[in-house]
Every structure is written in C-alpha cells, then in structure tokens.
Amino acid sequence: MFVKPTRDRRAERREATRAEIVDAAWELVRAEGLAALSVRDLARKVGLQAPSLYSYFASKNAIYDALFAQGAAQYLEDVEAQLTPTGDPLQDLRAGMHAFVRFCTDDPVRYQLLFQRTIPGFEPSPESFAISIAGLESVQRRIAGLGITEPGDLDLLTALGTGLTDQQISNDPGGDRWIRLVDSAMEMYFTHVTHRKSRP
Amino acid sequence: MFVKPTRDRRAERREATRAEIVDAAWELVRAEGLAALSVRDLARKVGLQAPSLYSYFASKNAIYDALFAQGAAQYLEDVEAQLTPTGDPLQDLRAGMHAFVRFCTDDPVRYQLLFQRTIPGFEPSPESFAISIAGLESVQRRIAGLGITEPGDLDLLTALGTGLTDQQISNDPGGDRWIRLVDSAMEMYFTHVTHRKSRP
DNA sequence: TAGGTTTCACGAACATCGTTCGGAGTTTGC
DNA sequence: GCAAACTCCGAACGATGTTCGTGAAACCTA
Secondary structure (H helix, E strand, O other), rough: OOOOEEEEHHHHHHHHHHHHHHHHHHHHHEEEEOOOOHHHHHHHOOOOOHHHHHHOOOHHHHHHHHHHHHHHHHHHHHHOOOOOOOOOOHHHHHHHHHHHHHHHHHHHHHHHHHOOOOOOOOOOOHHHHHHHHHHHHHHHHHHHHHHOOOOHHHHHHHHHHHHHHHHHHHHHHOOHHHHHHHHHHHHHHHHHHHHHOOOO | OOOOOHHHHHHHHHHHHHHHHHHHHHHHHHHOOOOOOOOOHHHHHHOOOOOHHOOOOHHHHHHHHHHHHHHHHHHHHHHHHHOOOOOHHHHHHHHHHHHHHHHHHHHHHHHHHHHHHOOOOOOOHHHHHHHHHHHHHHHHHHHHHHOOHHHHHHHHHHHHHHHHHHHHHHHHHOOHHHHHHHHHHHHHHHHHHHHHHHOO
C-alpha cells in the first residue's frame, strides 16, 4: 500500500488549515463587513489563539490578500464561463453585463474587496492583482471580439458597468430593476457604437 | 463702543476652535487618507491633547460628520452655481457632468467621503445626509428640466456619472482623458433619449 | 526505539487606537 | 469675591494588530 511521505502530509495539513482560515474569514467578513474582521475573532472561529494565525499568514493583510486572490480566481472563472458568443453582438453585450453585475451583486463583499479599494492599509499583492487583471483583460478581449467597438468605447462601457454595479449594490440589492437598467444601458451603448460605425 | 456679551464671545471662540479642528482634519485626511485620521494626531495639529477634542466633538465619527456636512454643503453650492441652462440640452448635459466630475476629481477624498461609503463605523447624521440629498435632487430636477428624459433615464445617467467619476479617480486622476470620455458619454446618452423620443 | 530537528500553539506583552474619568486651571455670571 | 460653568490634560481602560519566548508535539535519521 502506498504511503505518502510524511513531509507531504505536513504540507497538506498546513494547506488545509490555511484553507480553513480563509473560509472562516469569508464567513466573518460576509456577516460583519470587510473592515470588521478581527484577528482574534477569526482565530477563535478556527479553534486557535490569535498569535497562532501568524504561523499561516504573515499579517492580517496577507489574509485579505488570500481572500482577494480567491475572489479574483472566481471572477476569472466566471468570465471564462460566459465566453460563448452567439453571433448577436447586442445579446452578447447584454449577457456579459448581466453576468458581471450578477457576479458582483451575488456577493457585495467580494465586489467591494475586488473592485473598490476600501480597506485602509491593504493593497493586493502583485500575484493576486494579476489574477484580477487577467479577468478584466478577458472581458475586454471578448468585447473587442464582438467587432463593434473602438478602443475608446471600451472605457465608456467599463464606466457604464462600474456605475451600474455600484448603483445596483447601493440602491437596490436583490431586486431586478438592474436588469431593465442593464438592458437599457446596453441598448444605448449598442446604438451608439453602430450609429457611429454607419457614418463615413 | 459696542461690546458683545461674554456669553456670545465664549460661543464664538468655541465655534472658531471647532472650525479649526475641522480644517486641520481636512488637511490630515487629504494627506494621509480618510481612514488614517488619528484623534491624537488631529489634536496635536491644533495644539491640544486628544481628550480635549471631546469637548468639541462627541466622537471621532462626529468629526467625520462635520467633514461630511461641509463637503455636502460645497456640493450643493457647486450644483446651484451650475444651474444656468443655455437652451441647448446636450450642452447643458455636458456642462453639468463636467462640473460634477470636476467637483469629484478636484478632491477625491471629499468624493470618497460623500459618495462612497468607505469608513468602517461611520454613517452621516440625518442632518448632514439631508444636505447631500438636496444636492442630488437639485441635479435631478435640473436634468428633468431639460425635457429630454424619462424617469428611467435618470437612473441611467446617474449610473453613467458614477462610473465615469469612479473610473476617472481610480485610473487617470488629473488627466483630461475624462473630458473626452464624458463628452462621448453625454453624446451617447443624448442620442439615446432623443432617438427614443422621435419614435411614436 | 532513541535522539535531534523542525513545526506549531500559546501566554505574556507591546504599541497604538478611540474613549472615559477626575481633577486641576481658567473664564463667566451674579 | 464667589460659585458655577467651561477647558484642558494626565492617567487609564478595553480593543486592536503584532512580536517574543517557551514548551509540546510531529517528524526525520539512526
């Protein structure tokens, strides 16, 4: 019978504890808010004392960074899952923006962590940041692939998406007013770019 | 020679100190960020010890609220100053949005305090909040007065303004790329609403 | 199985934070 | 001139993120 080297078992258990800490951190952060996360509370939730967490994470910000990386990975995965062009640019625009706003409103805390910069001393590490950038670039490539926009239009669409998400989260969480709003915005955008294309 | 009652002199000096504290708080907050404001630092900046501040403000959040109220008053004043319709709706839209984005980007910290909710335990008092609401409603009245929009379009325009401001502040502070972006956005919006109006 | 090394959990403690308290020192009202 | 009110401040409290040293496991080597 194959027995794993003990060295791997040690690393495995360490990784499991790290994952457990991250999961507990998500729970606390979703319940109490991003800034309300306390190292002592988090430690107690996983059955440890506060200083013990520092065996797994160099600082509280390192824990935030683990959350950021996980959220960015989910974002990238979600974006990739939406990469199924139908041939109808307007419908693709709508579907993509629906997916994006849905992703953000499904977990406002994750959105806040990923796309707003609201935690006082925290900056994501370059590695974690690269993951989220990969997601954003994937979105941009997709929209550019629709063949209806020019480079400047992407800024416009980004601003539109940001504003829609922000307004949705702060004004009408859980409602579906945002669906009509997104549809209207995408129609507006589509009319804009095609109208410009049709001119000489 | 007229001599003010001493009671008024006392109140006057108290109000002067309060104003001095608020000014110093703006300075610190602009230099170090909203969340980095420390009661002890602020006290030292006005030549006091930390507990003395509590003779003037009930809590640190009360200081934030004073900043909020002052920022909201500036916002209201700025909005009112822009209430000069020219008769050209598109130009008015552009000018209004230029003014708004300029107001926000001129002082990102003020924007963050007024329109983002980024300070952990702070909620503006109803009185301060009412001032900012008055500004927003003034903007909405103005846009509605242009006679080109329907109620749903205001949400769209708000989302657009939010997104433009957010993207400008986080990506290109101080640059003028936002001018082209705002112009393009307003043109897009204008085309959208007039195009819909021209249909039966 | 025995001895040596690495890893980890914890109690104590530190600096800093917002805030409270009690008592001086000053200003005001009568 | 005296009592009341107002300011100011040193000391201290509870909570925060974090460091240090200790001791007990877990692991590797023999």
